[in-house]
Amino acid sequence: MSYCSSMFQPMQHVIVKHPKQAFISQEHLSKQWKVFNYVEEPNLEEAISEYHNFLHILEQHVPHVEFLPQSSSVGLDSLYAHDPVKFTHAGAILLKSGKKARQPEVEVYREFLIERGIPIIGELQGDAVADGGDLVWLDDRTLAVGLGYRTNAEAIQQLKEMTAPYVDEFIVVQLPHDRGVEECLHLMSLISIVDHDLAVVYSPLMPVFFRNLLIERGFRLLEVTKEEYERLGSNVLALAPRICLVVAGNPLIKQQLVDAGATVFEYKGEEISYKGTGGPTCLTCPVVRINN
Ligand SMILES: CN(C)C(=N)NCCC[C@H](N)C(=O)O
Secondary structure: OOOOOOOOOOEEEEEEOOHHHHHOOHHHHHHHOOOOOOOOOOOHHHHHHHHHHHHHHHHHHOOEEEEOOOOOOOOHHHHOOOOOEEEEOOEEEEOOOOOHHHOOHHHHHHHHHHHOOOOEEEEOOOOOOOOHHHEEEEEOOEEEEEEOOOOOHHHHHHHHHHHHHHOOEEEEEEOOOOOOOOOOOOHHHHEEEEEOOEEEEOHHHOOHHHHHHHHHOOOEEEEOOHHHHHOOOOOOEEEEOOEEEEEOOOHHHHHHHHHOOOEEEEEOOHHHHHOOOOOOOOOOEEEEEOOO
């Protein structure tokens, strides 16, 4: 069995978490949204309705969708199932979030993966911190890792050693300070790969060397505007090559994707994406994508 080491191959198996299990109740949201640095308090009923539509699209394309359980040890951000682990060709690496309030999430994942017999190939140790949102497969032998507030140099060293058998090129990408340590900025906030030759990017926050490297590798870059970056327009989930899922309200990038030959699905993501700064890639943890 080969696990996920791609951002765009057809998704076969994905782990998600339902907002009922992550947000729990409106009372809980009222107490917790500031603790987790959300833009505003999400409305639970609306969040459930948005998630229903999101899931409908996901289930039409992905044969195996699994749900993380509710747990009193984790908070609102557990909705963003992408971050506590990263899949490689051989199985999952357990991470430790650079956001302290998210660190307990990995224990729920450990149990979940063990129960299902999904292999865990490694785990960050000591002071190392990293979020799944900072690890991007450029192809199945090339891993780009963002070095910023969520992923530190110690984690990068450990990840490099752990992934050595499966990775020919390990690229470290310096992330900017931008709005500071409290805000969520992952490498995946700046790039979404939607096919072997197509990526959505927000270039103003990207180092020149990385942008040039993407072009040299044959990626055509679709540029997101500042306004659409703020609305998570650069966070595009590929369900399969050029089959994309975006947060509604990003017409410019949607049109660019369509013009580049992509099929684009959209979901309303005010409560489940915008308010918690987590787009469709953040809501999903792909376990298996078939290598075509
Ligand atoms: C894959 N990407 C970019 C993400 N997972 N981002 C979402 C994380 C949002 C959460 N409120 C946080 O602060 O961690």
